[in-house]
Amino acid sequence: MMEHFISLLASLLCVLTVSYIISSKLRFPVIPIYIVAGIVFSLAFHVHEPHIFEVLGVILLLFFIGLEFSIAELEKNLRAILSVGFIDLVFNTLPVFLVAKLLGFDSFTSLVISVVLYPSSSAIVSKLLIDLKKLANPEVETVLSILVFEDIAAAVLLAILMSFSGGAPSPEGVVKVLIKVSLFIAIAFIAIKNLNKFVDYAFKTFGSSTEFTVLFTATVLFLAVEVTFGFGLSESIGAFVAGMLFAESSYKEQIESVVIPYRDLFGALFFLAFGLSIDLTSFSTSIVLPLTVLLIISFVAKIATGIVAVRLYKLGTKRGLSAGLMLLPRGEFSILVAATKPELVPLTAAYVLLSASLGSIAMKESGRILNLFFKKKPKKKSKLTRSQLLGD
Known part of the structure; x- marks a missing residue:
């Protein structure tokens, strides 16, 4: 059993290395390539990922995202973050929920779809901002x-959704989970x-060697995750909170x-394992219509978000x-x-690959897209003579 696991791990690491090289050569985000590589690997060798990779x-991932936050910074910029954040939340969940209902999905599935399509990929967007040298753009603060x-x-x-993974929630179940989440967030x-x-x-008492840093950080992280299990919540929010703790x-x-x-x-x-978990036989032409409609509505919603949100920054x-174009990729x-909602995995896989x-x-x-909608102002010709311009 152990030999099989080591062989599988060695194979997966080879696939990841090749995927990264391909991504670098193409100068393309690596997350979609990892997912495609997982699908291809699964087809070739008929394996399913060990659950430990996913967990x-x-x-x-969530720990590191939390590590990028500072309570002090959040409090300092809270008003601006809440303002653009609520615009983004409303613009990107309500229309998608209504469209999903019109496509024939039940209310709970429509809610899950709206949450699936809601958040942009911080990993992809951040990497692209750096690689494309756009960090100095005035709209980046809004993004x-x-x-x-x-x-x-x-x-x-x-x-919240992971608490209802067994099926659609009852009103009492919703209230119970909201109380749990609120109590956990307060604590x-x-x-x-x-x-x-x-x-x-x-760190001051026991030193800051690499070994102690790894052991201490891992201990606190997994204790925080264990506490969230005690609240009946998912490991994701516990890891996120642990990251915020170390951010301070x-x-x-x-x-x-x-x-x-x-x-x-x-x-x-994790991304490779997601690809491995996708069964291509579960794909059918029936997802083409909802995928197309949801892709269009979610892209329009993100662009509308950008156009409205930047006005709060007087842009x-x-x-x-x-800004809207920067927010289009979805991912982790x-x-x-x-x-x-496992039945949504094929739809989500196709959506993430396309949106990313x-x-x-x-x-x-x-730059080219903006030029299609906003013509460059022609430069005014100088009235000075050539000799005056040259200083003659």
Whole structure:
């Protein structure tokens, strides 16, 4: 059994390495390529992923997302984040929910679909902003505020939906879960505000060697996950809160340096495992219509979000369209949410692949797209003579 697992792991790591090389050569986001590689590998060798990859991938992805947040920064920019965040939430869940209902899905499935299509991929968007050298664009502040809100909202929504993974919730069940989530968030907020001193004390007392940093961070992380299980919630929100706790530590940069390799490894295995879990026989032509309609409505909603949200930052329509294009790719959270409703996995897989691919292309070619809608103002010809311009 162990030999089989090692052989499988070695094969999967080879696939991941080749996938990354292909991604680098094509200068294309790696997440869709990992998923496609998982599908191809599953077809060739008829394997299904070990569940441990999925669980560790979720925990480390959410932990690192939480690690990027600072309570102080959130409090400082809270008004702006909430303003653009609620615009984004309403624009990208309500229309999708209504369209899903019109397509024939029941209310709970329509809700799950709206959450699947709601959050942009922080991993893809952030990487593209860096690779395409767009961080200096004025609309990026709006985009980052939206991503911050989405990561928090998506983690909470995921925790709620995972509580109902067994089927559609009853009104009493909804109230019960909301109380649990609210209580957990309140306790977590108090813990984050006060336990950062304990984290700093531990590092000062026992040193900050790489070995201690890994062991201590992992201990706190998995204890936080265990606490969320005690509340009947998913591991995702516990990992997210643990990340926020360490984000307040004076040793944040050192913690990041030791966590990133594990995040990259198990995050890659998570996306590959998602591909492995996809059964192509479950795909049918019946998903073409809902996929097309949902892709169009979700793209329109994100672009509308960008156009409206940038006005709070006193930017114009052109910058709003650019912001909307930056928000098109979906990724990690969509996959996590789809796991709560297994019958949506084929639809979600196709949607993530298309939105990540088309969104990445749209962001890369945003200059040309903007020029189609906003003509460049012609430069005024100077009235000075050539000799005057040359200083003669």
